[in-house]
Amino acid sequence: MTAIxxxxxSKAFGEKxxxxxxxxxxxxxxxxxxxxxxxxxxxTLLRIIAGLEKADHGAVSFSGDxxxxxxxxxxxxxxxxxxxxxxxxxxPGLSEQTINDALKGVGLEDTKGQPVSQFSGGMxxxxxxxxxxxxxxDILLLDEPFNGLDEKSRLLAVEFLKxxxxxxxxxxxxxxxxxxxxxxxxxIELK
Numbered sequence: 606m607t608a609i610x611x612x613x614x615s616k617a618f619g620e621k622x623x624x625x626x627x628x629x630x631x632x633x634x635x636x637x638x639x640x641x642x643x644x645x646x647x648x649t650l651l652r653i654i655a656g657l658e659k660a661d662h663g664a665v666s667f668s669g670d671x672x673x674x675x676x677x678x679x680x681x682x683x684x685x686x687x688x689x690x691x692x693x694x695x696x697p698g699l700s701e702q703t704i705n706d707a708l709k710g711v712g713l714e715d716t717k718g719q720p721v722s723q724f725s726g727g728m729x730x731x732x733x734x735x736x737x738x739x740x741x742x743d744i745l746l747l748d749e750p751f752n753g754l755d756e757k758s759r760l761l762a763v764e765f766l767k768x769x770x771x772x773x774x775x776x777x778x779x780x781x782x783x784x785x786x787x788x789x790x791x792x793i794e795l796k
Contacts, residue, residue, distance in 0.1 A: 607668055608633035608744060608774040609654060614663035616649050623649050626663065629793055633668060636766075636775040638785035641795030647778035650795075651675060651746045654776070667744070671774075675746040676737035680729045684722040688713055688732040691721060696739045707735045710765045712758060726753045734762055738769045745770075747777035751784055763787045 609631035616624040623646035631637050639647050652658035654665050655675045667673075682691050689704050708714055711731040721729055730753050737745060750766070751759045766775070766788060779785055785792050 606633045607631065608671065609668075609776065610666045611650070611654070612664045612666070614650065614653060614660045614665065616646065616653065616658070616661050624653075624660075624795075627795070628663075631774060631776050632791065633774050634772045636770065636777070636785075636788045636790035637793060638777050638779050638788070638790040639793045639795060640779055640782065640785065643780075645795040647795060648678065648748055651748050651776070651778060655746055669743075671743035672741065673744045673746060674737060674740045674742040676733060676748060676750055678748045678752065680733040682721045682729055682732060682736075685720045687718050688716050688721055688724075688728075688735075691732055692736045692739060695736045696741070699739060703739070707739055707765070707769075710768070711735055711761050727755060727758050730754055731758060731762060735765070738766060742773065744774045744776065747775060749778055749780070751779070751781070759784070 607630040611627060611629045613626045613628050614624050615626055641647055649658060653660050655673055683694060686694065688708055692704050693699065713728060713731055721732055734750050737747065751762055754762060
């Protein structure tokens with residue numbers, strides 16, 4: 606079944622055409638990765654799906670009353686909050702055990718109480734990633750979720766995503782085919 610139907614989406618910024626009559630069906634409950642060079646419209650497409658950007662032409666439709674969450678390329682963390690507090694703020698109602706297990710799952714178990722302003726870029730990325738994965742939603746839009754992670758952290762994050770996808774639709778951008786393959790994601794190429 607199709608979770609997201611993308612029908613002939615076009616978008617230009619001034620003279621720069623980034624998407625031209627792009628269509629795709631995104632399968633419900635599966636991972637789909639969109640790949641392409643920088644500037645090919647991957648992020649713009651996610652922003653259109655999320656309702657943050659308006660397409661010049663075409664339409665996006667969902668199969669039902671799906672809740673959509675997006676992880677941006679920028680981490681968008683509350684810098685003076687801890688990793689746990691950032692997650693707690695965005696995902697109220699989670700147990701301490703769930704948050705602690707999630708942080709441990711991506712190698713951040715030793716950061717208790719430390720503000721994310723003191724984190725490395727990779728640590729911030731993993732915090733934003735966990736926050737997105739623990740949010741209650743039907744569709745997850747992930748914009749370069751593993752960008753800036755070293756190999757060990759990237760593998761932990763991929764395993765975390767596989768474990769916490771829980772039948773949700775995942776639509777992500779990536780420059781790396783191996784990331785999509787590890788997730789057994791359908792790959793869509795943007796030229």
